[in-house]
Amino acid sequence: MIPVLLSWARRCNVPPKKLLIPLSYAAVLGGTCTSIGTSTNLVIVGLQSTRYKGKDNFGMFDIAPYGVPYALWGFVFVVIMQRFVLPGNSSRYAKDLLLALRVLPNSPAVGKKLRDSGIRNSTGFTLAALSRNGVFNKVIDPESVLEIGDILYIAGELDVVEFVGEEYGLGLVTQEMERTKLDAIASGDAESTAFNETGASPYKKLIQVTLSLGSDLVGRSVREVQWQGRFGLIPIGIQRGNGREDGPLSDLVLAPLDVLILDTTPFYDETREEFKANFEKVRAIKDGAAKEFIIGVKVKKGSEVVDKTVSAAGLRGVPGMFVLSVDKADGTSVDSSDYLYKIQTDDTIWIAADVAAVRFLSKFPGLELVQQEQVDKTGTSILYRHLVQAAVSHKGPLVGQTVRDCRFRTLYHAAIVAVHREGARVPLKVQDIVLQGGDVLLLSCHTKWAEEHRHDKAFVLIQTVPNSSPPKNSRMIIAVLLVIGMILTQIVGGLKDKEYIHLWPASVLTAGLMLVTGCMNGDQARNAIMWDVYLTIAAAFGVSASLEQTGVAKEFANAIISIGKNVGGTGAGLIAIYIATAILSELLTNNAAGAIMYPIAAIAGDAMKISPRDTSVAIMLGASAGFINPFSYQTNLMVYTAGNYNVREFATIGAPFQVWLMVVAGFILVYRNQWQEVWIVSWTCTFGIIMIPALFGLLPTRITEPFESWMDRTAAKINPSDALRRYRSARLVRQHTNKSGAGSSFNDRDLDAIKASPDHSSDESRSPKKTWSLPWKSGNKA
Numbered sequence: 001m002i003p004v005l006l007s008w009a010r011r012c013n014v015p016p017k018k019l020l021i022p023l024s025y026a027a028v029l030g031g032t033c034t035s036i037g038t039s040t041n042l043v044i045v046g047l048q049s050t051r052y053k054g055k056d057n058f059g060m061f062d063i064a065p066y067g068v069p070y071a072l073w074g075f076v077f078v079v080i081m082q083r084f085v086l087p088g089n090s091s092r093y094a095k096d097l098l099l100a101l102r103v104l105p106n107s108p109a110v111g112k113k114l115r116d117s118g119i120r121n122s123t124g125f126t127l128a129a130l131s132r133n134g135v136f137n138k139v140i141d142p143e144s145v146l147e148i149g150d151i152l153y154i155a156g157e158l159d160v161v162e163f164v165g166e167e168y169g170l171g172l173v174t175q176e177m178e179r180t181k182l183d184a185i186a187s188g189d190a191e192s193t194a195f196n197e198t199g200a201s202p203y204k205k206l207i208q209v210t211l212s213l214g215s216d217l218v219g220r221s222v223r224e225v226q227w228q229g230r231f232g233l234i235p236i237g238i239q240r241g242n243g244r245e246d247g248p249l250s251d252l253v254l255a256p257l258d259v260l261i262l263d264t265t266p267f268y269d270e271t272r273e274e275f276k277a278n279f280e281k282v283r284a285i286k287d288g289a290a291k292e293f294i295i296g297v298k299v300k301k302g303s304e305v306v307d308k309t310v311s312a313a314g315l316r317g318v319p320g321m322f323v324l325s326v327d328k329a330d331g332t333s334v335d336s337s338d339y340l341y342k343i344q345t346d347d348t349i350w351i352a353a354d355v356a357a358v359r360f361l362s363k364f365p366g367l368e369l370v371q372q373e374q375v376d377k378t379g380t381s382i383l384y385r386h387l388v389q390a391a392v393s394h395k396g397p398l399v400g401q402t403v404r405d406c407r408f409r410t411l412y413h414a415a416i417v418a419v420h421r422e423g424a425r426v427p428l429k430v431q432d433i434v435l436q437g438g439d440v441l442l443l444s445c446h447t448k449w450a451e452e453h454r455h456d457k458a459f460v461l462i463q464t465v466p467n468s469s470p471p472k473n474s475r476m477i478i479a480v481l482l483v484i485g486m487i488l489t490q491i492v493g494g495l496k497d498k499e500y501i502h503l504w505p506a507s508v509l510t511a512g513l514m515l516v517t518g519c520m521n522g523d524q525a526r527n528a529i530m531w532d533v534y535l536t537i538a539a540a541f542g543v544s545a546s547l548e549q550t551g552v553a554k555e556f557a558n559a560i561i562s563i564g565k566n567v568g569g570t571g572a573g574l575i576a577i578y579i580a581t582a583i584l585s586e587l588l589t590n591n592a593a594g595a596i597m598y599p600i601a602a603i604a605g606d607a608m609k610i611s612p613r614d615t616s617v618a619i620m621l622g623a624s625a626g627f628i629n630p631f632s633y634q635t636n637l638m639v640y641t642a643g644n645y646n647v648r649e650f651a652t653i654g655a656p657f658q659v660w661l662m663v664v665a666g667f668i669l670v671y672r673n674q675w676q677e678v679w680i681v682s683w684t685c686t687f688g689i690i691m692i693p694a695l696f697g698l699l700p701t702r703i704t705e706p707f708e709s710w711m712d713r714t715a716a717k718i719n720p721s722d723a724l725r726r727y728r729s730a731r732l733v734r735q736h737t738n739k740s741g742a743g744s745s746f747n748d749r750d751l752d753a754i755k756a757s758p759d760h761s762s763d764e765s766r767s768p769k770k771t772w773s774l775p776w777k778s779g780n781k782a
Helices: 002-011 017-033 039-052 064-085 158-168 175-186 227-231 273-278 355-362 372-377 408-412 473-495 503-516 522-528 531-549 552-567 570-587 590-607 612-623 634-642 647-670 672-696 701-718 720-741 748-755
Strands: 097-103 125-132 135-137 151-156 170-173 205-211 233-239 259-264 279-287 293-299 321-327 333-335 348-353 367-369 385-392 415-420 440-446 459-464
Touching: 002 017, 002 634, 017 064, 017 634, 017 647, 039 531, 039 590, 039 612, 064 612, 064 647, 064 672, 064 701, 097 158, 097 259, 125 158, 151 158, 158 170, 175 227, 175 233, 227 233, 227 273, 273 279, 293 355, 293 440, 321 355, 348 355, 355 367, 355 385, 367 372, 372 415, 408 415, 473 503, 503 522, 531 552, 531 590, 552 570, 552 590, 570 590, 570 612, 570 647, 590 612, 612 647, 647 672
Parallel strands: none
Antiparallel strands: 097 151, 097 170, 097 233, 125 135, 125 151, 205 259, 205 279, 233 259, 293 348, 293 367, 293 415, 321 333, 321 348, 385 440, 385 459, 415 440
16 A cells, blocks of 8 residues: 555645554554454464363454544544644754755746746745756746756655655756856857766766765865865755755855755765765765666556546656556557646556566556466466566576567576666567676576576576566456355354354365355465464464462552552553553563553452453554554564654654554543444544535635635644754754854854844745855855
C-alpha cells in the first residue's frame, strides 16, 4: 500500500506524511478486530488455550465486539486531529529549500496565466519568485503568462518540488545551469542551452551539508565559489532565511550554518581536509544514478488508465520511476513532456525505473510487460516465475551479440525484460540491444534459474529480486472463495455456539487447498511462514511459565488486584492490565509485551473473577497500542522509513493518540457486557464525524474560507512542533540579548538575523518580511 499511497498523495496534492502514519495506525487497529489480525493475538490465544486446557476457547471474532469500537474511535481521533498533530511536508532533511524550476518547451503551463496553470494550487511549497530573461521578480502577478524558459523559484521540500516539476513540465535547474544562462543573457547569447530539455533529474547523488561557522565561504556569493574545482560539488538548493532575502541561487550570499543541497561529481571526496573545514552534518539524501532499467508496459483493453494522463493514471510521483515516452497504437510517439496526452488502449509506455519500481509496474493492474510474449514462450508456469538480475561477464560469450542473435530465450530459458548499462540509457527495443560486459539484465525466469546458472561463465553476478512473482489473476477468485470459506466456518460456529472446526486446522486446510489449486507454489508457501513469529509464540509459553513459577507474576498481579479493590469493580482491573501492556508495548515489541503480561493478567483475572476471554481482550488491545515509538511496531517502522519521519513527529501524534485510546479502552472494558450499546454509539458517532465535513463542503465559500483560515491559524498555534520551534527561537533571542547586555559583540543586527533564521519561523512562513542585515558582512562573527 505504501507506493500506491505515495502516488495517490502526489496526484491529489496531499502531503504524503499526512497519510502514512494513519496508514500504519489503520493496519494496527484493523488487527484488533479478529484473533488472527496480529501475531500478538495468536500468542494470547495460544497462552489462554494452554492455561485453561480448552475451556472458554477464544474464537476468531471474540475480540470483535471490543476491537471494532476501539478501531472506530481511533479513526475518529485521526479525522478530527489530523490538522493539528499530523506532520505536513517536513522531513528529517532540509525543508523550505529555495530551488529553481525551468518551464520546459512542452510544459502544459506554457501560454497560460500563472493563476490558471494550476501550479499555485499545489500544496506543500511556495512560489517565491519568477525570473525571465535574467530579470528576477519577487512580486509575481497572477495574471502573468508563463513562457518557455521562465525560471520559477520555489520554496519547499526537494521531493515535493520535483513532483511539481514532473506534473507541470518544469525541469530542475542547478546553480551551474542558472549561472550559465545568466552569463549568456549578459553577453547577449540568450539562446544558450545549458538545460535538460526532458525534465529528468540533472543530478547524480545528492548530499545535504551545513556550512561551518569557521568556513572561508561565509560572506561570499554562491557564484564566487569554485564548487567543482575545490569540492567536486554543484549547488542545487539552499535553505531560505538566515538573514537574507530570496534571489537567484548564484547571487545568494552564504552565511554560517546555511543548509545546502549539493550534487556530487566524480571528484567529490568527503574525507578531504578542505571539505571537513567548510562543511559539517553531511547526509546522503538522493541517488539520481541508481540502477535504472528501461522497461516498456502495454496498456490492456479495459485498463483503468485508459483516457487518463500519465499523471492521473498514477505513473508519476512513484519513487524510482520516470516516464520517458508513450508509443501510440498507430505507430507515432508522444514525448514525456506532453503532459496532456491521454493514454489509450494498446499504447506502450516506456519508463526508466529501478528494481523496486519495476516490481511495482509488474503488478500494476491493466498493464503488461512489452516482453510478455517472450516471457510466455519460456514455458515457465506463472506459478514459478520471478525476476532475477544477472550481470554480463566481460569475457563471456554474450558480449558483442544482440539479444536476438544469441537466441537468449532459447539458450537460457529466460526472457530479458530490461537492461541496465552504467552511465547510459540503452535503446528501448530489448531484442536489438548489443550486449556489453557489465550490463545488468533483468530476467523473467523460473525460481530455480539463479541456482542453476550460478556458475555460468556468461554471468559474473546473479541476484534474485524479492517478492517479484507476477500476480496470478486467474486464481484470484479461487483464493478469495477459500478465505471466505475459512472465515464462514468460524462465523457459523460462533453464531451456533459450536466449534465445527478449530481455526488452526481450518487455516492449514485453506493453505493446502491454495497449493493444490495453484494460488501459490511450495516455495512461496514456505517463504510466507514467519518463523520469527512462531519462535516468539513458542518462547512466550516459556516466559509465561517462568514468570508464574518464580512468583514474579503473582507479585505484579497483586498490584493490579489492589487497584481493582481500591477503585472498585473488575473494569478498573482490566484498565490497569491494558495500560501496563500498552506501556510495555512502547518499550518492547508487541509480542514480548503480550507474553510478559499474560501470566500477570491471568492471575489477577482469576482472583477478581474476570473471564479469561475479557482478560485476553485487554492484553490484545494493549499489546497493539504501540503508537508513540516508531520502532515499537513493524508497520510504524515501514512508514517511518518511507515518509522520512523523525521520532518527534511520531511522538507528536502518538502521545495524544495513546492517551485517547486509553480512555476509549477504559469505557469499552468497563461496559464490556453492554457491547451492543457501545457498538451503536461508536458507529453513530463515526458516521456523524464523516458527514460533518461532507455537509460543510456544501456551504458557500464566503463561509467556509474564513473558517478554514481560522482553523489553519489555530492549528499553527497549537501544533506541538511549531510551539517547540517558537520556544527555542525565543530562548535563542533571550540568550543573545543577555550577551549583548553583558558587552559581547552581538548587536541588533545579529538579533535580526537570528529572528530571520529558519528556526525562528514556522514551516509555512519562513521568508523574511524585511531586509535583514548580515553580521558577517560588517565584521561581526556570529
